[in-house]
Amino acid sequence: MSTLRILALAISSLTLTACGGSSDSSGSDTYPDSYIQFYNGSANSANTTLQLIEADDDEIAIGSATFADATSLVTMEGGSYDLELNWTPASGETATVRTDKVTLADGEKTFLAMLGDFNSPELLTFKFSRDDELDDQFKVAMLDLVNNSNSYDLYISEDDQAFSDAKLVNSASYKGLTQFQTYDTGSYIFYVTKGGDKTVLFKSDAVTLSYETEYLLVLRSATGPSAGNKLALDLIGNTTSVTTLEDITSNAQFRIYNSMNNTGTGSVFLGDLTATPAIAKLPIDTLSAYTEVVAGDYRVSLTDDKGALVMRNGLMTLSQGAVKSVVFYQDANDKAAAITVTDSKTPQVYDFVFNAVNTIPDYDQVSLYFVKPGYTMENTAYYVTTLNYASQTSVTLPAGEYTMYVVHKDNNNNKILLAQTELTKLVSGSNYLLLAEKEQNSLSGFKLTLAK
Structure with a gap:
């Protein structure tokens, strides 16, 4: 990692x-x-x-x-x-x-x-x-x-x-x-x-x-x-x-990010598809609020805005006190897939600890750069050298403002800028999730989203 x-x-x-x-x-x-x-x-x-x-x-x-x-x-x-x-x-x-x-x-x-x-x-x-x-x-x-x-x-x-x-x-x-x-x-x-x-x-x-x-x-x-x-x-x-x-009598919490561009508003089910969805009508490119559930192992399914099944039989394990995020995305074969990450429970004040997820199938790996005003990718102290496709990593940043970049390096170490965020100030108390995604409507074909 x-x-x-x-x-x-x-x-x-x-x-x-x-x-x-x-x-x-x-x-x-x-x-x-x-x-x-x-x-x-x-x-x-x-x-x-x-x-x-x-x-x-x-x-x-x-x-x-x-x-x-x-x-x-x-x-x-x-x-x-x-x-x-x-x-x-x-x-x-x-x-x-x-x-x-x-x-x-x-x-x-x-x-x-x-x-x-x-x-x-x-x-x-x-x-x-x-x-x-x-x-x-x-x-x-x-x-x-x-x-x-x-x-x-x-x-x-x-x-x-x-x-x-x-x-x-x-x-x-x-x-x-x-x-x-x-x-x-x-x-x-x-x-x-x-x-x-x-x-x-x-x-x-x-x-x-x-x-x-x-x-x-x-x-x-x-x-x-x-x-x-x-x-x-x-x-x-x-x-x-x-x-x-951990208190083994406590519940767990999870949230969902919907990166499935062809689902419209998606609904997430735990277990039986005939039950009330755990998270209903979640728009594309949206991170839900946390939902509290009893700790356990759950079958996770996703339906599209017409109720058609997009993905079924995903597994999410939630131990007592666990806090997790699930990212639904389209894989390299254009099929639905999911990545589950464990969120930090530390207060986000002076240091921000969050996960970065790479769902870009075009490259085996990408790099991430977190650049404060007055710095560049060449001299920033904060970066992730390698983030493989369909993988995640934990990121820690001190409080401040950052422009975030996702970059691909070729075999000659030449950099290709895939996407970047606007200059963003990290807000105290926020639980962030950073996602590198495909985006058909952008000039580059990719985007980088900092969600909370």
Whole structure:
């Protein structure tokens, strides 16, 4: 696939403190140093870097994290540090969104969580001692970053048990961390309820916790199209890989783009053609709104404006919480075909993550260029070198204005311009889909559509 260039732990004492707090930990043979990790819980944030500054002004980059992601666990010398949370705007100059102080102690992990509006974010600091006595065991706790008046209970069960067999880990309110509990390594299911209530609001799929370490579960509001009041759990260990646990009781969502020039207004059916269409009378070259359905495997069919069958028996698999787009198009044999892509559920604010789909059968592959004002295809930093026919790729662009081009390169690397968009400003909160298509009415015979 082409791409653009471009836990928790044994607690002898657990406190929520302001940055600059101190600890009396003296370390251990297993964990003699101090440790720090940064989690980005600000939904409208850019990719954010944590930097520590020593007394002699030496700067130490801990790492960077996008929303719902974390840095790896970094080993440090104990002591007091100034800190900065930085990001890089389109200008290329580093901008600081928050400064603070933090004190690190030997044998102790400091977990920093950024939350709130990225224009003026909060920074929570949690400190707890590393546990060097785990024996085929792990520890787990939950941090509540759901901004409401509710408290939430975290439950855990073995993967072959029901909620009635689950054990209460503990409770937390907004900005609070539960106490840590110890369990044998293995495969588990997590549940979330409102505090003191037994109605399950969130149920994860089974997840294997096999390391003798401490895990944090961050409870937050789900993001993505029509997220509503849904919840998400981010599982954080000691690496930069954060696993977002999906609620297996949640529905899925899909939308349709109709690139079938000979269908007129098309209708899309899931399963039985005699049922009410899931999406009715969708005009040509139009992207529908998202439709919410129960998760599952669906037979997808398309009819034309007269009700005649254009395509049948397409397969669309929608897992719990999935968000997908389906593109209907005419293939090289002039028959109906479909491409299904998985849409990003990240907030589209500073960075836009979307799919590009190539339905042009005339060439085996094309290239895409995303050009800001004042730049050209020769010096833009944003491009896709190779996008094969009937394929898709994920694109990430920083906020701004772009003219987008689809180009074919011959064997001598000569470029043929097939189509381009107007200069377009990416609109915050939009879930885009970029399509390279045939177009009989254009001078070139092709077009490039940025739909949302």
